[in-house]
Amino acid sequence: MPDDKFSAATAAMQSDNVNQAEAMQYDEGAIRVLEGLEAVRVRPGMYIGSTGPRGLHHLVYEILDNSVDESLAGYCKNIDVIINEDNSVTVEDDGRGIPTGVHSQTGKSTVETVFTVLHAGGKFGEGGYKVSGGLHGVGASVVNALSEKLLVEVSRDSKLHRQVYRRGKPESDLEEVGATDKRGTKVTFWPDDEIFHDINEDNERVAIVVEWDVLATRLREMSFLNKGLRITLEDKRHNKSETYHYEGGIASYVEYINDTRTAIHKPPIYFELEREDVVVECALQWTDVYAESIYTFVNNINTHDGGTHLTGFRNALTRIVNEYARRNNFVKEAEANFTGEDVREGLTAIVSVKVSEPQFEGQTKERLGNREVQGITQSVTAEKLSDWLELNPKQAKDIVNKAIQARQAREAAHKAKSLVRRQSALENSNLPGKLADCSERDAAKCEIFIVEGDSAGGSAKQGRNRNFQAILPLRGKILNVERVQPGRIYDNAEVQAMIQALGLVVKEEEEEGGTKGTGLLRPNASNLDLGRLRYHKVIIMTDADVDGSHIRTLILTFLFRYARPVIEQGYVYIAQPPLYKVEKGKRSEYCYNEHKLEAVLAEMGDKAIVQRFKGLGEMMPEQLWQTTMNPETRTLKQVTVDDASEADHVFDLLMGEAVEPRKKFILDNTHLVANLDV
């Protein structure tokens, strides 16, 4: 089944069908010792994570990373990425060109070595900061192994060289084919559809194709992270092209994220400094929103789980803003310090460090572990931020005022009478009355269906397996959390019901230079206590109409802003109820999309009776179980955040207050929002 998007949440938040699980499981004992590229073809998932859409796009990133490495080394200014009509992809850079001479260790040309020896690019290339080295960072040879055909063309020393490979094997040696006045490397590859394919509902094999939105997001990010680098993306299938080029680098990135928000100061604060062989580059700007949006990178790799650079940055920020506020009498002696959360409210920041030997930790290897980077980032940020505040007293005052307001709102929320009730709710000693809970207590085995309306809730309650499936029917209007102060989300009954039912509780963390957090959920905070989550499958089940789509987006906005780790862990799913039931005689079939309906009607002929389900409430409990809830027969779509900064931007556009950019976004992306009432 092709990977399709479920709503307006664009390339940034994608869904994958999970009954054809992308990520592969490995039995270590079963891994044969295989040599060379054959091993890559036998176990592709081990090298690129998956053979689904993510894996396919990963091939492009592997090749692109080599060009970006060349740009980091200072030799490449332009990179072109072309999606060709036949779904092959070309990447071309204007760097030095891969060396063409014979490689002393392999006896083959260096070009052939790079494309046929695992990890050769990283091993044999010069030192410096390598982009490759992140989660996969497997190199060009893996792309070659997983491509039906790969063509490399190198322009170097006035000569053009080329070599063609089929499924990783060279067709001939590297050949000199002519003269050139250019310099650079050009790689075109045809992903192997023996490896990258899906199976559709009719059991047919369909190739997975490269998507514009996914590549555009990544290329834009790469160009923000490498100021001055010009990256062009062209799609020959749709006659479309875009160029990404930002002289402002990550300061432009912050402005891009904030173009839907009102900045408190302009331009963003920006600094870059190399200390003890670590380059620290930061851009930050406070706005009038409540969420904090801090994105961190190491050697151009997004460290979604933060790490030592983030800790250093945050510590410096809290300490310096507190010190400045006290020194200038904005905070009196008797008053408590701002918390880190107070200081970060409304802050958008990019922290990008370059480290020569990065160590990635954590389950997904997306957290920087190098101890020394914490102190370096902390001291650089403290010095530079302190200088900036001293030099810009007017703006500094506005920033401190923002923190004062955040602190007041936090204190008011605490004092509010209802908080006592809320806190006991947070302890989840009382679950919402409308929750039909399951009997199982092991969260890993439990599912909760968040359902819209009483009638659908009724069907779901009767249809479920009460051992492990809970039902939470939502009745009233769900709050658009994007538009209210964090403390106020608890006033909305439906949001509160979700918080209680799911068990969304934060961990208390002490921070240097600040005071303890509040225990309340905060937008974009990462301190959710996942150990208290009551279900490891949170399934949003809404009607397949405009209202259903709107409610789903409101629920997703809440989860994205206030419980993002739940999405990041892969615990959030969208149910896929059928749209039609077609019957003829004794035969009946459920159709989940128009395409399937047409196919079934063509098969059954015109005497077939078509029932269209207008809402889940119209389904009999047994039907709902069979088509949508039974783990044996249902299809769920998993919600993932591929790029939080892009999702951040999209939610701002869809749910925020800025009208003009929203209109523009909707006009530019009608295919994404067609079924969304915004």
Ligand code: 0R9
């Ligand atoms: C279109 C995709 N681009 C590339 O794959 C690419 C790799 C590459 C490269 C060098 C320059 N440009 C490149 N583009 C390079 C050149 C030299 C030294 N290091 C790197 C040099 O001229 O001395 N290489 C990446 C790995 C290797 N080259 C190496 F291992 F062959 F050296």
